Amino acid sequence: MLDLHVGLLGAGVMAQTHLEAWLTLGARVSVHSDDGRHTHLAAAHAGQGVEASPSLAHLLDHCALIDICTPTASHKEIILAAVAAGRHVVCEKPLTMSPEDAQEAADAAARAGVHLFPAHVVRYFPEYEALHRAVTGGAVGEPAILHFTRMTAYPDWSPWFGDQSQSGGILTDQMIHDFDYARSLVGDPVRVYAQVRESQSDTGARIATGTAVLTHASGAISYFHGTWGQPGTAFRTTFRVAGSGGVLHHDSHETTAFRVLAHQRGPEDERIPQVALFENPYAAELRDFATAVTTGRPPRVAAHDGVMAVRIAAAARESARTGRAVELTAQEATR
Incomplete structure (x- = not known):
C-alpha cells in the first residue's frame, strides 16, 4: 500500500x-x-x-x-x-x-x-501490454503495418469536449491514445496525414470520426480510425500488427470483461472501457x-512520450485542416 x-x-x-x-x-x-x-x-x-x-x-x-x-x-x-x-x-x-x-x-x-x-493509460491495458511484449520480443518479425480502431459514444457529458479549441477534438482527445501506443511499438513518425468528419444524427446527437496515417522513420506505417458515435455506442477497440514473421490481432468485443464505472451507471452511459484484466489499468x-x-x-x-503524443496529434489536426500531409522534422521527432 x-x-x-x-x-x-x-x-x-x-x-x-x-x-x-x-x-x-x-x-x-x-x-x-x-x-x-x-x-x-x-x-x-x-x-x-x-x-x-x-x-x-x-x-x-x-x-x-x-x-x-x-x-x-x-x-x-x-x-x-x-x-x-x-x-x-x-x-x-x-x-x-x-x-x-x-x-x-x-x-x-x-x-x-x-x-x-x-x-x-492504454499502455497499461493488459492486451496492449501483451502486444508490446510480443512485438518487441520479435513475435511478428519486423513490424510493417499497424492498424488501430477506437469507438465510443460522443463525450457530451461536458461541453468542452465538443469545442475544438478546448479539446482538440477526436484526433487529440481520443485518438492520441493510439498515436502514443503506435509510437511505443515502432518509433517516431516522420509524416502524418489525417481527416476528420463531424455531423449530427437525425436525433440531433453529435457524431465525429477521424482517420490518420503515420509513416514512421522505421519504415512501418500505422493506420488509425476513431469514432465518437451516438449515445449508447459501445466502447470497442481493435488492433492488428503485421510484420515479416506474422500477424497479431485483438478485438475487445471478443474479450470477457468486467466494467469500471465512473457513476455507477449501466452500459448505455458507460464512460470507461470494458476490459479483461487482473488489475484496473488506471491503478496499474x-x-x-x-x-x-x-x-x-x-x-x-515519460514526459517526452507525452510531448511527442501532443506533437503527433497537433500534426494530425493540421493535416485535417489543410488536407495535406504534415512532415515532422528530425528535430521534432527526437527532442
Missing part, C-alpha cells in the same frame, strides 16, 4: 476514476475543483479518508504529488505551478493542446528535478507513477 498524499484536481469522470484507483492503492487523497463539485466527491468517499481542499495552493502546500484531471486547456498552467512548487505531477492526456506548451511543461519539470507523468498506471516517485525507478511513460 502506498504511503503517499495525492492532491487531485478535478471532479469529473476521469477524476473519479483516478480517485478510485488511488484509494485502491492505499494513497491519501485531497481533492479540489474550481466548480465546487469536489466537495460532493469528497463527501461520497468520506469514510475512506478523502478530504476536500479549498484551493490548488492548499494542495501544493500539503501533497507530495499532484494529479491533474481537469479540462485540457488548463493543464499547462497547473503543471507549471505544481513543478514550481517542487511537486511531482501526473497529468491526464494530453499534456497540453500545443507541442510548444507540452515541451515548456516538460522542460520546467526537468529543471525542477521532479517527475511529469503523462497518463497514457498510477502505481507505476507512484513507484517512480518513491523509489526513483523510471516509469514506463
Whole structure:
C-alpha cells in the first residue's frame, strides 16, 4: 500500500476514476475543483479518508504529488505551478493542446528535478501490454503495418469536449491514445496525414470520426480510425500488427470483461472501457507513477512520450485542416 498524499484536481469522470484507483492503492487523497463539485466527491468517499481542499495552493502546500484531471486547456498552467512548487505531477492526456506548451511543461519539470507523468493509460491495458511484449520480443518479425480502431459514444457529458479549441477534438482527445501506443511499438513518425468528419444524427446527437496515417522513420506505417458515435455506442477497440514473421490481432468485443464505472451507471452511459484484466489499468498506471516517485525507478511513460503524443496529434489536426500531409522534422521527432 502506498504511503503517499495525492492532491487531485478535478471532479469529473476521469477524476473519479483516478480517485478510485488511488484509494485502491492505499494513497491519501485531497481533492479540489474550481466548480465546487469536489466537495460532493469528497463527501461520497468520506469514510475512506478523502478530504476536500479549498484551493490548488492548499494542495501544493500539503501533497507530495499532484494529479491533474481537469479540462485540457488548463493543464499547462497547473503543471507549471505544481513543478514550481517542487511537486511531482501526473497529468491526464494530453499534456497540453500545443507541442510548444507540452515541451515548456516538460522542460520546467526537468529543471525542477521532479517527475511529469503523462497518463497514457492504454499502455497499461493488459492486451496492449501483451502486444508490446510480443512485438518487441520479435513475435511478428519486423513490424510493417499497424492498424488501430477506437469507438465510443460522443463525450457530451461536458461541453468542452465538443469545442475544438478546448479539446482538440477526436484526433487529440481520443485518438492520441493510439498515436502514443503506435509510437511505443515502432518509433517516431516522420509524416502524418489525417481527416476528420463531424455531423449530427437525425436525433440531433453529435457524431465525429477521424482517420490518420503515420509513416514512421522505421519504415512501418500505422493506420488509425476513431469514432465518437451516438449515445449508447459501445466502447470497442481493435488492433492488428503485421510484420515479416506474422500477424497479431485483438478485438475487445471478443474479450470477457468486467466494467469500471465512473457513476455507477449501466452500459448505455458507460464512460470507461470494458476490459479483461487482473488489475484496473488506471491503478496499474498510477502505481507505476507512484513507484517512480518513491523509489526513483523510471516509469514506463515519460514526459517526452507525452510531448511527442501532443506533437503527433497537433500534426494530425493540421493535416485535417489543410488536407495535406504534415512532415515532422528530425528535430521534432527526437527532442
